[in-house]
Amino acid sequence: MNDGVLDSTVVLALLIPDDESDWADKLVRELLDVYVLDITPYEVYNALLRKFRLGELSEKELDRAREMADSLIYRTFQVREFKEVKARAFQIARRVNISVYDAAYLALAERLKVYFYTLDHRLREKLSGTKYYKITMVPEESI
Numbered sequence: 278m279n280d281g282v283l284d285s286t287v288v289l290a291l292l293i294p295d296d297e298s299d300w301a302d303k304l305v306r307e308l309l310d311v312y313v314l315d316i317t318p319y320e321v322y323n324a325l326l327r328k329f330r331l332g333e334l335s336e337k338e339l340d341r342a343r344e345m346a347d348s349l350i351y352r353t354f355q356v357r358e359f360k361e362v363k364a365r366a367f368q369i370a371r372r373v374n375i376s377v378y379d380a381a382y383l384a385l386a387e388r389l390k391v392y393f394y395t396l397d398h399r400l401r402e403k404l405s406g407t408k409y410y411k412i413t414m415v416p417e418e419s420i
Contacts, residue, residue, distance in 0.1 A: 280310040281414075282386040283354070284379070285320035286396035288313065291349060292321070292342045293328065297396050300416040304394060311354045312389060314362075314381055321346045357385055373407055375400065383409050 281304070290301035305311060322343065329339040350356060359366075362384035370380035379400055386393035393413045395401065404410040 279308070280312065280389065280391045281308045282312045282382055282389065282391060282393045283317075284313075284382045284393070284395045284397070285317050285324065287394050288317060288321050288346065288349060289324050290396060292325070292345050293334070297416055301396075305353075312357055312385060312391070313350055313354045314385060315356050315358050316378065316381065317356070318346065318350055320378065321350070361385070362388060369409070373404065373409065375403055383413070386412055 283305075287297075287301050287304070290297045291305065325334065325339055325342050325346070328334045329336070334342065359381055362381050365384040365387070366377050366381040368380075369375070369383055370377045373380065379395075379397070382393050382395070383404075387409075391412075393409075395413060395415060398415050401410070401413050401415050404413055
């Protein structure tokens with residue numbers, strides 16, 4: 278396994294233990310270079326706040342998870358700018374009928390010629406029949 282692009286669902290699994298956390302941990306250990314987009318912190322922070330507001334995280338857990346997110350995103354992973362892929366992301370989103378957020382990660386993986394890793398199984402299903410299906414990995418198909 279070489280390099281890969283992670284979306285916010287994978288980053289979140291690294292921060293908050295759940296059923297997919299072991300897969301995410303193993304994935305990050307095995308990848309040489311891990312890429313995320315500069316939009317990833319927005320998505321991760323929103324997900325953390327949502328969990329806090331639902332009572333799934335204490336204030337202390339929220340703060341610890343945010344600090345861990347910053348460390349992973351800005352010190353461990355390679356952050357690429359959305360502007361690098363924005364035009365292609367818009368094309369993919371329009372053609373495949375997915376969000377620009379999701380399409381941006383696909384566009385980055387396409388640009389870097391690496392796999393895109395996500396925990397969003399519904400997204401993977403939406404990509405069925407497209408060339409993006411083959412580069413999008415969910416837990417049961419990778420590692």
